[in-house]
Amino acid sequence: MAPSISCLFLAVLLSAGCEVITSSDQTCFEKEANKTYNCENLDLSEIPGTLPNSTESLDFSFNFLPAIQNTTFSRLINLTFLDLTRCQISWIHENTFQSHHQLSTLVLTGNPLIFMAETALDGPISLKHLFLIQTGMSSLEFIPVHNLKNLETLHLGSNHISSIKLPKDFPTGNLKVLDFQNNAIHYLSREDLNSLKQVTNLSLNFNGNDIKGIEPGAFKSTVFQSLNFGGTVNLSVIFSGLQNSTVQSLWLGTFEDTDAQDLSSAMLKGLCEMSVESLNLQTYRFSDLSSTMFQCFTHLQQLDLTATHLTGLPSGMEGMNSLKKLVLNVNNFDQLCQINAASFPSLTHLYIRGNMKKLHLGTGCLEKLENLQKLDLSHSDIDASDCCNLQLKTLPHLQSLNLSYNEPLGLQSEAFKACPRLELLDLAYTHLRVNAAQSPFQNLHLLQVLNLSHCLLDTSNQHLLEGLLDLRHLNLQGNHFQDGNIPKTNLLQKVGSLEILVLSSCDLSSIDQQAFNSLGKMHHVDLSHNSLTSNSIEALSHLKGIHLNLAANGIRVIPSHLLPILSQQSTINLSHNPLDCTCSNIHFLTWYKENMHKLEDSEETLCANPESLRRVKLSDVMLSCGITPVGAFFLVVFLLLLVILLIFVVKFLLRWKYQHI
Ligand SMILES: *[C@@H]1O[C@H](CO)[C@@H](O)[C@H](O)[C@H]1NC(C)=O
Ligand SMILES: *[C@@H]1O[C@H](CO)[C@@H](O)[C@H](O)[C@H]1NC(C)=O
Ligand SMILES: *[C@@H]1O[C@H](CO)[C@@H](O)[C@H](O)[C@H]1NC(C)=O
Ligand SMILES: *[C@@H]1O[C@H](CO)[C@@H](O)[C@H](O)[C@H]1NC(C)=O
Ligand SMILES: *[C@@H]1O[C@H](CO)[C@@H](O)[C@H](O)[C@H]1NC(C)=O
Ligand SMILES: *[C@@H]1O[C@H](CO)[C@@H](O)[C@H](O)[C@H]1NC(C)=O
Ligand SMILES: *[C@@H]1O[C@H](CO)[C@@H](O)[C@H](O)[C@H]1NC(C)=O
Ligand SMILES: *[C@@H]1O[C@H](CO)[C@@H](O)[C@H](O)[C@H]1NC(C)=O
Ligand SMILES: *[C@@H]1O[C@H](CO)[C@@H](O)[C@H](O)[C@H]1NC(C)=O
Ligand SMILES: *[C@@H]1O[C@H](CO)[C@@H](O)[C@H](O)[C@H]1NC(C)=O
Numbered sequence: 001m002a003p004s005i006s007c008l009f010l011a012v013l014l015s016a017g018c019e020v021i022t023s024s025d026q027t028c029f030e031k032e033a034n035k036t037y038n039c040e041n042l043d044l045s046e047i048p049g050t051l052p053n054s055t056e057s058l059d060f061s062f063n064f065l066p067a068i069q070n071t072t073f074s075r076l077i078n079l080t081f082l083d084l085t086r087c088q089i090s091w092i093h094e095n096t097f098q099s100h101h102q103l104s105t106l107v108l109t110g111n112p113l114i115f116m117a118e119t120a121l122d123g124p125i126s127l128k129h130l131f132l133i134q135t136g137m138s139s140l141e142f143i144p145v146h147n148l149k150n151l152e153t154l155h156l157g158s159n160h161i162s163s164i165k166l167p168k169d170f171p172t173g174n175l176k177v178l179d180f181q182n183n184a185i186h187y188l189s190r191e192d193l194n195s196l197k198q199v200t201n202l203s204l205n206f207n208g209n210d211i212k213g214i215e216p217g218a219f220k221s222t223v224f225q226s227l228n229f230g231g232t233v234n235l236s237v238i239f240s241g242l243q244n245s246t247v248q249s250l251w252l253g254t255f256e257d258t259d260a261q262d263l264s265s266a267m268l269k270g271l272c273e274m275s276v277e278s279l280n281l282q283t284y285r286f287s288d289l290s291s292t293m294f295q296c297f298t299h300l301q302q303l304d305l306t307a308t309h310l311t312g313l314p315s316g317m318e319g320m321n322s323l324k325k326l327v328l329n330v331n332n333f334d335q336l337c338q339i340n341a342a343s344f345p346s347l348t349h350l351y352i353r354g355n356m357k358k359l360h361l362g363t364g365c366l367e368k369l370e371n372l373q374k375l376d377l378s379h380s381d382i383d384a385s386d387c388c389n390l391q392l393k394t395l396p397h398l399q400s401l402n403l404s405y406n407e408p409l410g411l412q413s414e415a416f417k418a419c420p421r422l423e424l425l426d427l428a429y430t431h432l433r434v435n436a437a438q439s440p441f442q443n444l445h446l447l448q449v450l451n452l453s454h455c456l457l458d459t460s461n462q463h464l465l466e467g468l469l470d471l472r473h474l475n476l477q478g479n480h481f482q483d484g485n486i487p488k489t490n491l492l493q494k495v496g497s498l499e500i501l502v503l504s505s506c507d508l509s510s511i512d513q514q515a516f517n518s519l520g521k522m523h524h525v526d527l528s529h530n531s532l533t534s535n536s537i538e539a540l541s542h543l544k545g546i547h548l549n550l551a552a553n554g555i556r557v558i559p560s561h562l563l564p565i566l567s568q569q570s571t572i573n574l575s576h577n578p579l580d581c582t583c584s585n586i587h588f589l590t591w592y593k594e595n596m597h598k599l600e601d602s603e604e605t606l607c608a609n610p611e612s613l614r615r616v617k618l619s620d621v622m623l624s625c626g627i628t629p630v631g632a633f634f635l636v637v638f639l640l641l642l643v644i645l646l647i648f649v650v651k652f653l654l655r656w657k658y659q660h661i
Contacts, residue, residue, distance in 0.1 A: 035057060047075065104128045106129070116142060129153045139163070172198060223245075224247045225249065239267065265290065289314050298322065310331040316343075335359070401425050428453040434458060466494045496520065500522070504528040510533075516543070537566065551574065558587075566591070566595075
């Protein structure tokens with residue numbers, strides 16, 4: 001209390017003592033000392049002298065460098081990453097990067113390139129990733145790549161390239177990604193692709209090119225990691241070109257605004273003449289849904305039919321025994337049984353997210369999927385008064401179930417008995433009606449992650465989390481506790497193995513000192529976006545080394561006896577609190593500066609009080625609450641006057657008393 005009292009005197013006597021230091025440095029932002037800098041959007045027309053020669057990673061995007069040459073970056077010879085997005089570069093002169101042997105990523109996206117010297121890229125022999133998106137180029141001959149032996153990815157999207165024929169000296173030895181999306185490529189010949197024959201495992205992207213023809217066999221006997229022909233109008237064209245090729249992942253999806261032809265079984269016959277593991281047909285329509293439609297799908301391991309306007313899958317599909325992953329998001333099923341799950345006996349992953357109609361779960365529709373490990377039924381308007389044992393009957397290997405963003409679900413005790421091996425259960429934003437005094441999660445001994453955020457739970461039910469012996473991660477965000485208080489006996493006592501606990505936005509104003517006593521293993525606690533004051537910090541006194549988020553609460557002053565509790569944690573977020581920057585909080589303010597390395601988001605950790613320091617960063621506040629010589633002098637004078645006054649008063653009182661005897 002002493003400092004606050006003396007500061008009060010000081011304030012009265014000197015009305016000074018508080019000083020603000022803010023930096024108004026308009027130069028680059030240092031992300032890692034001597035190595036990583038961000039100079040984005042600073043209107044710079046040269047590399048600032050303040051950048052050290054040792055800079056390795058530089059984001060220089062959105063500045064102004066109409067021409068670059070050998071002197072522009074000559075000082076920064078250790079650059080490994082250079083981003084020059086939208087710097088209005090038109091000219092790249094001889095030997096611009098001559099001494100940049102370490103440069104591994106160069107981003108030239110969004111520059112209207114007119115000229116690139118033959119020797120412009122001679123220096124960076126380590127260059128792996130080159131971005132030339134939206135640079136206005138129309139031919140691959142424009143890029144002086146001959147020296148780039150290590151090139152792995154080349155991004156050429158949104159240009160005017162019409163032929164993919166690589167120049168003779170194009171180094172393909174390490175090439176992994178060639179991205180031609182949104183160019184003007186309409187025809188692919190065998191000769192075009194011959195230059196890529198030696199490259200195995202290439203990812204080639206033709207998304208958004210209106211491809212009208214491929215020479216038959218152009219892709220034959222080449223192995224691709226992925227091929228993307230997104231947005232093609234007539235898929236027959238693609239299939240005839242891909243005969244006898246081998247593709248890991250084939251992306252043929254289209255877009256709502258493409259006037260794509262409906263898929264017929266004749267069209268999809270092309271799949272029988274090539275080898276594909278993973279196929280995406282997003283947003284197409286099927287002309288009819290007979291079982292022959294899928295006759296060439298039998299070797300697929302993954303199939304994505306997102307938004308293909310399906311109301312069901314045909315029964316009697318045969319031979320789909322290899323399929324492991326099926327994505328049926330954003331379709332129009334009425335009932336889960338309409339997917340005819342029995343046709344895909346090996347399925348391990350099934351996604352039916354964002355169904356366009358109310359999805360009825362039916363009874364045992366997935367019964368035959370004995371190997372199913374992951375099921376996503378989120379955003380599908382599902383409701384059920386008694387979930388989920390009948391609906392999810394016999395899914396013995398299910399590990400992950402997502403029922404988030406659905407309509408109200410009623411849960412009885414042991415509601416997930418049908419899937420005893422669950423490790424992750426996501427029920428976020430689904431209103432839960434727990435009908436039992438026992439836990440609906442009782443039998444889930446292997447459950448590790450439970451998301452119950454925004455479930456409108458009855459948090460006073462102390463049995464709610466019973467039986468979750470291995471629970472590590474619990475999210476209770478957005479649920480309410482009675483009177484905004486977590487009492488001493490609460491539902492968390494049953495989950496002693498918890499490591500991560502999220503209680504943000506729970507309208508909390510207090511936490512009992514012993515509320516978390518049974519939680520000894522926690523390493524991450526999120527209490528942000530509540531109305532907590534510093535009193536609640538006491539509940540964490542037995543925890544050490546945790547990542548603690550106390551952002552956006554009502555913390556003003558943190559008294560000194562609570563500081564050791566904060567000191568023993570590893571990372572703390574105190575941003576967006578109405579922190580007090582007067583001398584009554586001097587212990588905390590001093591602690592704060594000594595522990596900056598533990599604090600997150602110091603940019604947003606600001607003073608709310610006094611008015612003169614409002615919105616000043618805590619780290620910039622210089623308070624002097626001790627007694628300065630001048631202050632001490634006035635203080636002594638003041639005290640002396642006080643004593644003299646006191647003596648007079650006593651004297652006066654005594655005299656008055658004697659006079660009245
Ligand atoms: C950065 O460079 C300066 C000057 O060369 C040096 O004093 C400082 O220790 C360096 N900092 C780090 C973190 O390497
Ligand atoms: C560049 O990196 C090398 C190796 O790490 C180092 O020896 C050299 O001092 C660095 N150059 C500059 C200008 O920092
Ligand atoms: C840049 O190029 C010019 C002309 O070719 C040359 O005279 C100069 O020495 C070069 N500068 C650097 C830093 O290499
Ligand atoms: C940075 O490099 C330039 C040119 O190579 C040199 O003139 C300068 O002295 C260097 N600066 C430091 C601080 O080493
Ligand atoms: C092919 O590339 C993918 C990703 O680019 C990689 O995961 C895979 O291991 C590669 N396969 C071979 C055989 O190199
Ligand atoms: C594909 O392979 C088959 C059998 O090897 C062959 O008959 C056919 O001509 C090939 N197709 C093309 C376009 O090369
Ligand atoms: C689609 O392409 C195939 C093969 O090139 C062609 O036979 C067919 O006529 C085309 N369909 C339409 C409607 O243009
Ligand atoms: C469950 O689905 C929601 C919405 O589709 C998604 O945001 C969430 O990440 C999913 N949960 C998990 C654990 O993947
Ligand atoms: C629920 O929490 C899990 C684990 O943090 C997370 O992966 C998932 O995305 C969350 N779900 C939603 C809908 O945010
Ligand atoms: C600190 O918490 C605030 C509010 O929740 C959040 O916006 C911010 O990202 C957090 N900071 C870090 C570094 O996680």
